[in-house]
Amino acid sequence: MIHRGIEYTVTAVTPGIWKWQFRIGDRVVTGRTEAKLQLLAVRRVQLRIDRELKKNAAQ
Numbered sequence: 001m002i003h004r005g006i007e008y009t010v011t012a013v014t015p016g017i018w019k020w021q022f023r024i025g026d027r028v029v030t031g032r033t034e035a036k037l038q039l040l041a042v043r044r045v046q047l048r049i050d051r052e053l054k055k056n057a058a059q
Contacts, residue, residue, distance in 0.1 A: 001042065010038065018034075
């Protein structure tokens with residue numbers, strides 16, 4: 001999937017647990033989130049991407 005030009009993945013680990021990953025430049029960011037619905041997990045990753053892009057723009 002792509003959000004603001006950043007490609008990311010969201011994968012189910014167990015029911016309710018999602019693993020995600022995205023890359024900004026040469027930095028890879030990974031994590032896990034709890035969500036019953038995949039769409040909620042995807043939205044959380046998109047918000048994280050937005051935070052990282054904002055942080056990089058401030059530097």
